[in-house]
Amino acid sequence: MQSKIFKEFAFFRQQPHNMQILLLTNMCYAFVLPVVEIFVGAYIMRNTNNPSYVALYQLAMYIGIVVASVINGELLKRFQVKHLYCFGILVSGLSMFAMMGLRVVEIVELFVAGLSMGVASGFFWANRYLLALNSTTDSNRNYFFGLESFFFSVCSIVVPIGVGGFLVWIAGSQWKGVEIDMNTAYQIVTLFVFVITVLACVILFRGSFHNPDQKKYLYVKFEAVWNRMLLLASLKGLVQGFLVTAPAILVMYLLGGEGELGVIQGVGGLLTAVIVYVLGRISRPQHRIIIFSIGIIIFFIGTLVNGILFSSVGVIVFIVCKVFFQPLHDLAYYPIMMRCIDVVSHKEGRNEYTYIMSHEVGLFLGRALGLGLFIALAWFVSEVFALKYALIIVSLIQILSIPLAKYIIKVNH
Numbered sequence: 001m002q003s004k005i006f007k008e009f010a011f012f013r014q015q016p017h018n019m020q021i022l023l024l025t026n027m028c029y030a031f032v033l034p035v036v037e038i039f040v041g042a043y044i045m046r047n048t049n050n051p052s053y054v055a056l057y058q059l060a061m062y063i064g065i066v067v068a069s070v071i072n073g074e075l076l077k078r079f080q081v082k083h084l085y086c087f088g089i090l091v092s093g094l095s096m097f098a099m100m101g102l103r104v105v106e107i108v109e110l111f112v113a114g115l116s117m118g119v120a121s122g123f124f125w126a127n128r129y130l131l132a133l134n135s136t137t138d139s140n141r142n143y144f145f146g147l148e149s150f151f152f153s154v155c156s157i158v159v160p161i162g163v164g165g166f167l168v169w170i171a172g173s174q175w176k177g178v179e180i181d182m183n184t185a186y187q188i189v190t191l192f193v194f195v196i197t198v199l200a201c202v203i204l205f206r207g208s209f210h211n212p213d214q215k216k217y218l219y220v221k222f223e224a225v226w227n228r229m230l231l232l233a234s235l236k237g238l239v240q241g242f243l244v245t246a247p248a249i250l251v252m253y254l255l256g257g258e259g260e261l262g263v264i265q266g267v268g269g270l271l272t273a274v275i276v277y278v279l280g281r282i283s284r285p286q287h288r289i290i291i292f293s294i295g296i297i298i299f300f301i302g303t304l305v306n307g308i309l310f311s312s313v314g315v316i317v318f319i320v321c322k323v324f325f326q327p328l329h330d331l332a333y334y335p336i337m338m339r340c341i342d343v344v345s346h347k348e349g350r351n352e353y354t355y356i357m358s359h360e361v362g363l364f365l366g367r368a369l370g371l372g373l374f375i376a377l378a379w380f381v382s383e384v385f386a387l388k389y390a391l392i393i394v395s396l397i398q399i400l401s402i403p404l405a406k407y408i409i410k411v412n413h
Contacts, residue, residue, distance in 0.1 A: 008281075011281075012147070015140065015143075016135060016136075017207065017208075018131075018134075018135040018207045018208065018209060019135045019136055019140070019144060021203065021204065021206050021207035022131050022132060022135050022204075022207065023144065023147055023148060023151075024203050025085075025200050025201075025203045025204040025207075026128070026148050026151065026200075027148075027151040028196055028197075028199050028200035028203060029089060029124075029196075029197070029200050030148075030151040030152045030154075030155040031155050031158075031159055031193075031196050032089075032092065032193050032196055032197060032200075033152065033155070034155055034156050034159040034160055034163075035159060035163060035189060035190070035193050053107070053110055054249060055241075055371045055374050055375050055378070056107065056110060056111065056114070056375070057110045057111075057113065057114040058114065058241055058367075058371055059114070059241075059367075059368060059371045059372075059375075060110065060111040060112075060113075060114030060115045060118060061114040061115070061117050061118035061121065062118060062241070062363075062364050062367045062368060062371075063114075063115060063118060063364070064114065064115040064116065064117065064118020064119040064120075064121070064122060065118045065119075065121050065122035065125065065360060065363075065364065066122065066360055066361060066364045067115075067118070067119060067122065068088075068118065068119040068120070068121070068122025068123050068126065069122050069126045069356075069357045069360040069361075070357065071119075071122075072084055072122065072123055072126045072127065072353075072357075073217040073218070073353055073357055076211050076212065076215075076217075076353060077215045080209070080211060081127050081130055081131060081209050081210075081211050082127075082131070082204050082205065082207065082209050084123055084127050085123070085124065085127035085128065085131060085204060086200075086201040086204055086205070087123055088120050088121065088122070088123025088124030088125075088126075088127060089124055089197045089200050089201055090194075090197050090198070090201060091116075091119070091120035091123065092117065092120035092121060092124060092197065094120075094194065122360070125360070126353075126356055126357065126360060129338075129356045129359070130212070130352065130353055130356055131209055132144065132334070132338070133338050133341060133342075133352055133356070134209065134210065134352075135207075135209070136338070138285060138335065138338075138339050138342065139285075141334070141335035141338060141339075142279075142280045142281075142283050142284065142285070142287075142288070142331065142335055143280050143281055144280075145280060145330060145331050145334050145335060146276055146277050146278075146279055146280010146281060146283075146331055147277060147280060149273075149276040149277070149280065149327035149330055149331050150273045150274075150276055150277040150280075150327075152327065153269050153270075153272045153273035153276060153323070153327050154269070154270070154273045156269050156323065157269035157270055157273075163189055166185070166188075166189065167185050167189070212351045212352055212353050213351075214350065214351040215351070216350075216351060216354075217350075217351045217353045217354045217357060218354070218357075219350060219354050219358075222344065222348070222355075222358070223344050223347060223348060225340065225343075225344060225408060225411045225412065226340060226344045226355065226358075228404060228407060228408055229337060229340045229359070229362075229408055230358060230359065230361070230362035231362070231404060232333075232336075232337075232362075232401055232404050232405060232408065233337070233359050233362030233363045233366065234362045234363070234365045234366035234369070235366060235397065235398055235400060235401045235404070236329075236333060236363060236366060236401070237362065237363035237364060237365065237366025237367040237368075237369075237370065238366040238367070238369055238370040238394055238397060238398065239299070239366075239370065239394050239395065239398050240363065240366070240367055240370070241366075241367040241368075241370040241371045241374075242370055242371075242374065242390070242391055242394055243322060243326065246374075246387065246391060247318075247319055247322065249387060250306070250315045250318070250319075250387060251315060251319075253387065254310075254311065254312050254314075254315050269323050272323050272324050272327055272328075273327070275328075276327040276328065276331055279291060279328075279331060280331055285335065285339070285409075288331075288332040288335060288336055288405075288409060289332070289402075289405060289406050289409055291328055291331055291332040292328075292329065292332035292333065292336070292401070292402065292405050293402050294328060295324070295325045295326075295327075295328030295329040295331075295332070296325070296329065296395075296398055296399060296401060296402060297399075298321050298324045298325050298328070299321055299322065299325035299329075299395050299398065300395040300396065300398070300399065301321055302317055302318040302319075302320070302321025302322060302325070302395075303318060303321075303391040303392045303394070303395040304392060304395075305317040305318060305321075306318035306388070306391060307388045307389055307391065307392045310384070310387070310388050318391075332405075333405075336405055336408060336409060337359065339409075339412050340355075340408055340412050341355045341356070342412075343412045370394055373390055373393070373394070374386050374390050377389070377390050
């Protein structure tokens with residue numbers, strides 16, 4: 001076993017320097033992301049007891065991501081991409097801390113907090129795509145995203161269990177005669193998150209990354225294949241919003257605590273991490289559609305079981321399927337997207353960031369539609385109906401991604 005680990009480390013060291021630096025940076029941020037995705041939703045749910053508020057927070061966050069993508073395009077004309085990337089990482093930690101400090105959690109406060117977090121996330125994701133695009137080639141992107149997904153999958157086990165256990169342990173304890181409540185416990189977690197974001201920035205500055213040569217990035221008309229890629233992004237966004245919101249709401253409804261949430265997130269995570277790493281290591285570009293399809297089918301099965309049972313068992317099955325789905329889906333999706341950018345940007349002679357920004361718009365349209373569906377069902381039918389059936393509807397629509405992705409791969413071959 002030890003020799004295999006050294007062999008894999010030696011293979012990692014053979015990769016381009018910038019790719020290694022970016023992977024190490026993202027490994028640090030992998031400890032932050034589960035807190036952002038899971039415990040922020042649980043924090044809002046605990047303070048409002050309203051699933052629709054969680055969805056509204058996410059919608060504000062997604063608006064902020066698009067706004068940040070546009071601003072980032074202008075800033076790329078004046079600042080280095082790694083500086084903007086670090087800015088997004090640091091502000092995400094600060095935005096979490098600001099939200100945890102809210103005394104009143106109402107719609108206006110949630111919208112502002114969500115918008116702030118979205119702006120931070122927008123700078124992070126937009127520059128992450130650009131850095132990954134320029135630090136990798138089509139031949140090593142499966143490995144890049146496989147290893148990155150390995151980091152995120154392992155952290156999806158360690159962080160929720162650790163943070164969930166910490167919240168349960170520290171809430172109600174005494175420090176210098178003062179009782180620590182759950183909100184204060186959340187703020188302590190957020191402080192640790194910010195320290196990790198600083199470490200990620202320190203690592204990133206060891207790399208040498210370049211900005212796109214061409215400065216113009218705003219276009220409306222694209223090649224037909226990129227329009228299809230935007231449709232694929234919208235389908236991804238449709239399910240993405242639910243994956244951020246639904247698990248926390250379901251657990252609070254049917255299991256009742258953040259500690260259980262951490263335990264459930266860990267189920268199947270280690271196995272997924274190993275599978276995704278191995279797939280990224282041995283798979284080739286022609287295998288992406290198979291991986292992509294398997295992930296979507298697993299997700300559909302999870303939503304179906306959850307809708308039928310709608311119990312603690314159903315939630316466990318759904319979240320285990322989600323843990324498998326997300327890394328498999330991302331392992332195939334991002335190399336497909338970046339290969340499309342390689343081909344279309346060369347053909348149209350445009351700045352690569354043009355496609356990254358328009359891709360964020362495609363994701364937003366899907367996210368807004370998905371969250372709008374959830375909110376409409378929760379308000380006009382019932383929250384239980386939304387939690388049971390909206391996920392099934394979204395997963396059925398997501399199946400349309402399979403033939404669409406197959407077409408994009410074929411055209412860009």
